Amino acid sequence: MSLSSNRRQNWSLRFAFLCRAGFAAAVLLLAGCEWLLSLDRVPPECWITSPADSAIVSGYVSVRAQAYDSLVVERIDFYADGALFATDSSDYASATWNATALPEESWHQLFCIAYDLAGNAGYSDTISVKIASASQRSVYHGTLSVPAGGYVAVKFEALAGDTLAGEARAASGGVIGRFSWLDDANYQQFRQGATYTAIHEVVGVGELSMTRPVPGAGTYYLVFANSQSSRQTYWARFTLE
Missing domain, CATH: 2.60.120.680 (GOLD domain)
Known part of the structure; x- marks a missing residue:
């Protein structure tokens, strides 16, 4: 076997070793992440930042929320009168609520739920908003x-x-x-x-x-x-x- 062949074989063995070592490290890292998430029992905190409670709104309403988690916020779900109307994967989330067909001067409830990677769910306080009258x-x-x-x-x-x-x-x-x-x-x-x-x-x-x-x-x-x-x-x- 030539010297160049020996070198190629050595590099192949080293490369195979590094690949196996990298794969093993990735498996260990993934296992560590899963273990860490399994210890997480604390739900995220979330709250609606806009509109304000008792606000008068109309049309297409911009709803904004913020969430905090000790690890990572996976998503925030937005609800109006108990029905999901939007989802955002940011911890500074925003959504548009279609209130165009709702009766004038009717009251409605908005809240959000934030989820972390461990599946814990944190609920915001519920706010109430009023649909404006045509003259308001x-x-x-x-x-x-x-x-x-x-x-x-x-x-x-x-x-x-x-x-x-x-x-x-x-x-x-x-x-x-x-x-x-x-x-x-x-x-x-x-x-x-x-x-x-x-x-x-x-x-x-x-x-x-x-x-x-x-x-x-x-x-x-x-x-x-x-x-x-x-x-x-x-x-x-x-x-x-």
């Missing part, structure tokens, strides 16, 4: 995180004859530094630090509510300002009727 449109519903000394503005379009109705409150006993309802021109003045005239304004309150006709068709802003030295969280719900 949502401006904003949810929480607002406002930086210290800063503000958050919610922009919306209104029609002549609309009425703006809503409520807001500061979380954990905080204070809404200033709430202002501004038209587009006065919002630009506000942004520039110039003098402005608000349609409605409240200063230094823990909560507020209002119902007031819109002056006319156009662009408007709801401005939530924080006068505190730390970030504040506000909850707000406003609709046009």
